[in-house]
Amino acid sequence: MSASAQNQAVQTGRITRTFIYVFLLVASLFYLLPFFIMLVNSLKPLSEITGGNMMALPQTWTIEAWGAAWSTAQVGVEPTGLRPYFWNSIKMVVPAVVISTVLGALNGYVLTKWRFRYDTILFGLMLFSCFIPFQIVLIPMARILGMLGISGTTTGLILVHVVYGIGFSTLYFRNYYAAFPTELVRAAQIDGAGFFQIFRRIMLPSSGPIIVVCVIWQFTNIWNDFLFGASFASGSGAPMTVALNNLVQSSTGVKEYNVHFAGAILAALPTLLVYIVAGRFFVRGLMAGSVKG
C-alpha cells in the first residue's frame, strides 16, 4: 500500500469508509430535517397539520399560508402580515451594511498602512467591542436614542448596527490588508499619491474578496439581530425577526402553524439566498478573517 501522492494520505478500510458515509448522511439528515419539515408544513392547509403527520407530504398543496404570512396575518395589533416588517429590515440592513463596510475598509487601511503609535491598542479596543454582551449597552443606548429622538425608528437601528458592526468590519479589512504588500503603498507615496488616491487606486481594486465577506457577514448579523430590534423598535418600526417572534408567540386565536412556518422561511430567505449565492466566499473569508486555524 503506497500512500497516495495527494494532500491527505490517510488510508481507510472498507468498513471504516462505510461507517464514515453513514455518519455523514445521518448528520446531514439532522441538519436538513427541521428546515424540511418547516417547508413541507408551510405548504399544507392547517387541518392537515393539526390532524396529520408532520413528516408526510401535503395531500393538498397550497400556498395560502405564504400569502397570509406575507400580507394578512395578525402581527401585533394590525393584520398586516410580515410585509411591512420585511421592508423595515431591508431599509435597516442596506445602509447599516454599507456604512459599516466603508468605515471598516478605511479603518483597516489606516491600521495596516499608516501605522502610528498605539494603533494596536486602538485596534484591540475595537476588536473587543465585537464580543461584548450587548446587555451591557442596552440601558444607555435606549437613553441616547431617546435623546436623539430616533428611538423606535429605523434610523436608530441603523446607528446601533453601524456602531456595533465597526469592530468586525475593521477586523476583516485589517487582516486582509495586513497581507497586502506595503511596498506598493510606499512606492505610490513616493510618486506623490495621497491617502485617498492610494486607497482608491491601489487598495480598493484588490479588495473584492474581503468586501464580499464583510458584506455577507454584516448582512447576516444585522438581518438576524433580535435583541436590538426588540429593545429599540418593537412597534411598527420593528424588524423582521421581532415581527416573526410576535407572529409565532401571539396567544390570540388558533395557532396557525403553517403561517408561522411560512413566516419563518420568509425571515430566513434573504440570508439563505445570500448564503447560497456567495456562501463559499463567506466560509473561506471567515477562515482567513476571524479564525486563524
Add this chain to the structure above:
Amino acid sequence: MAQASDVDFKTKLQHWIPKVVLSPSLFLVLLFVYGFILFTVYLSFTDSRILPSYGWVGFENYSKLWRLSHWTTSLTNLGIYAFLYITICTGLGLGLAIFLDQKIRGEGILRPIYLYPMALSFIVTGTAWKWFLDPGIGLEHTMHLWGWESFKFDWIKNRDYAIYTVVIAAVWQTSGFVMAMFLAGLRGIDSEIMKAAQIDGASNWNLYRRIVIPLLRPAFLSAFVILSHLAIKSYDLVIALTGGGPGRATELPATFMYSYTFTRNQMGIGASSAVIMLMTIAAIMIPYLYAELKEKK
C-alpha cells in the same frame, strides 16, 4: 521658500489624514461601547428602578442579585447549557471535519448542508425546533402515528429537561460552523507530517490522536472562545424556543437581565447582572485577544 512650506503643509496634512479618517469610528466605539459600559457599571451601583437614577447604594444591587434564586437558577442553567453546547459542538464539529477530510464523494454537497443553519436567525431556529420538539404535534406525535405508541419525548415541556432542548437547537445552529473551522485547520496541516507517521506504521487512530488533534490546538482555542461567548450571549434562541420556561427552567443571564431591566423595573439589578456577564466574557476574551494581537506584531 513658499514652495518648501507648501510641501511641508502637504506632508503634514498627509500625516494627519489617517488619524482623521480613523477618528469617527474611534469616537463611536469609545462612546457607544466603552462610555456605555462605564455608564452601566455606574448604574449598577445606584438605586435605579424604572429609569436611571443617581442615588449611590454601593454594592447593594450585587448582594441582592446573588440572593435572588432567579439569578442563581439562570447561572446554573448557563453552566449546564454552556458546558454541553461547547462540548457537543466541538466534538461533533471535529468528527464531521475529520470524516469530511477523508476524500469523501459529495463533500461539496454535504458541507453547505452542515453549514446553512448558521445563516438563519435564532428566532427561525427556535420556531422550527419548538414545533419539532412539541410532544403534541412534533416528533412524539409522529412516532405515535408511525406505531411506536410508547415513544415519549416531552423535554421541552419538562422543567428538568427543557434546558437540553436549548442545547439541541443551539448545536444544530452552530456545529456546522465549528466543523468549518476544524476543516480549515485540517487542510492547513502539512501532509508530509502525516506521511511520515504513516511510513512509521502509525494506525489511523494513533495518527489522529497523537499528531493531528494536537496540531489543531489553535482551532480548538478559537472554537472554545467563539462558542463560549456565544453561549453567554444566548438570548434570542431561548426567547423563541421556550421563552425561559417552563417556569424558569431555561432562564439564562441574558433573559434575566432583560426582564429585570425592562419588565420588572429593577434597572440597578439588571445593570449589575449585565456587568457580571461582561466580566465573564472579558475573562475569556481579553487573554485571547491579547495573545492574538501580540503574535501579529
